[in-house]
Amino acid sequence: MNTLLTLGHGYSAAALAALLIPQGWQVIGTARSPEKAQELQASGVSPILYPADLQDVLSKASHILITAAPDANGDIFLQNHGAQIAKSNAVWVGYLSTTAVYGDHKGAWVTEDTPTAPQSPRASARVLAENQWLSTALPVQIFRLAGIYGPGRGPFAKVRDGTARRIIKENQIFSRIHVADIAATLAASIARPRAGAIYNVCDNNPAPPQDVLTFAANLLGLPPPPEVDFATAELPEMTRSFYSESKRVDNRRIKEELGVELNYPTYQAGLGAMLKQGD
Numbered sequence: 719m720n721t722l723l724t725l726g727h728g729y730s731a732a733a734l735a736a737l738l739i740p741q742g743w744q745v746i747g748t749a750r751s752p753e754k755a756q757e758l759q760a761s762g763v764s765p766i767l768y769p770a771d772l773q774d775v776l777s778k779a780s781h782i783l784i785t786a787a788p789d790a791n792g793d794i795f796l797q798n799h800g801a802q803i804a805k806s807n808a809v810w811v812g813y814l815s816t817t818a819v820y821g822d823h824k825g826a827w828v829t830e831d832t833p834t835a836p837q838s839p840r841a842s843a844r845v846l847a848e849n850q851w852l853s854t855a856l857p858v859q860i861f862r863l864a865g866i867y868g869p870g871r872g873p874f875a876k877v878r879d880g881t882a883r884r885i886i887k888e889n890q891i892f893s894r895i896h897v898a899d900i901a902a903t904l905a906a907s908i909a910r911p912r913a914g915a916i917y918n919v920c921d922n923n924p925a926p927p928q929d930v931l932t933f934a935a936n937l938l939g940l941p942p943p944p945e946v947d948f949a950t951a952e953l954p955e956m957t958r959s960f961y962s963e964s965k966r967v968d969n970r971r972i973k974e975e976l977g978v979e980l981n982y983p984t985y986q987a988g989l990g991a992m993l994k995q996g997d
Contacts, residue, residue: 719744723772723779723808725795726786727758727765730814730866733901734783735763746775748786773802781810781908782856788847790839796850804854810911811858812904813851815844817893817918819862823965825891830862830916830971838959848916857913861903864920864967867985868897872992873934877943882935884928885961887948892927892960893920893967896982906976917972923984924966930985937993 720743724731727747735745739762748768749755755765766775776782776799784795791797793813820828821835836842851858867873876882903919932942948961972978982988 720780721746721778722781722783723775724748724763724783724785726784727754727763728785729868729871730863730897730900730904731783731785732761732763733868733897734904735761737901737905739763746779769798772799776802776806779806779808781812782806782808783812783814783904784851785814787840788843790843791846792843792850793847796847796854803856806856809857810908811851811856812907813848813858813860814900815848815860815862816841817862817864817920817965817967818963819845819848820963820965820967822963825889825964825966827966827968828918829968830918837962840956840959852914857911859907859912859914860916861900861907862916862918862967863900864893864895864918866897866900867894867988869992869995869997871897872989872997873931874938874989874993874997877931877934877938877940880943882931882943883946883951884931884943885948885951885953886928886945887961887964889964890926890948890961891924891964891966893924893965894930894985894988895920896980896988899978899980899982902981903972903976903978906972906978910976912975915975917976918967918969919972920967920969921980921983921985921988922969923986925985930989933986934989937989 724747746764758765818841819834821837935942
């Protein structure tokens with residue numbers, strides 16, 4: 719039996735588990751609360767309440783997915799369980815990173831060969847964690863995710879309740895990815911592993927964030943949310959940091975190397991499907 723161990727079983731890991739469990743995989747995931755552990759159990763995932771000794775489960779895992787955010791010293795699992803992880807016999811290890819590692823490119827395209835240039839402590843920690851995993855002897859693949867959306871994580875609720883705002887900043891471009899396509903990309907990599915590979919995971923349609931909100935409002939038959947100039951907008955610090963970076967992310971490698979066919983190649987396709995599914 720193939721066994722996937724997810725270190726930090728969150729939104730993206732749950733989407734991958736939903737693909738693999740029906741195929742006969744065992745999925746084991748870490749959880750930080752009894753409530754989360756019960757949620758994993760209900761979804762068919764075998765939970766491990768963390769912190770815990772991972773030696774036994776690491777010896778069983780044929781595949782490992784790391785999704786937990788790093789701290790200033792890099793990956794928390796390598797810090798706490800590095801010696802145990804080094805003994806793993808896993809044939810595939812995936813690390814979920816972020817396209818924030820590229821920094822700001824003023825709306826220009828970036829590929830996996832673009833040098834990393836993180837602008838925030840959060841992105842710098844991701845670069846550190848990437849390098850820590852790549853420096854192990856394990857068959858590690860890095861997945862740099864664009865902005866994630868999907869069921870329960872779309873713009874519809876805020877558009878409906880009137881709290882959405884279209885933040886206007888000239889030449890601001892973001893890339894996005896539906897969570898189902900993250901899972902599809904990870905599954906494709908599991909089928910075609912290449913140790914040391916780095917993949918951008920995003921759709922085909924980088925776009926200004928205000929365009930996404932306008933489209934969502936149109937789908938709902940509502941007027942577009944009001945515009946707010948970025949310079950005067952009151953925004954949480956993390957949100958403001960997102961707007962300090964503008965880039966278009968190239969996704970050709972996942973298509974050409976892994977054969978990925980996106981379920982939702984544009985945000986229009988993804989949001990339309992979510993609304994039909996009742997989100």
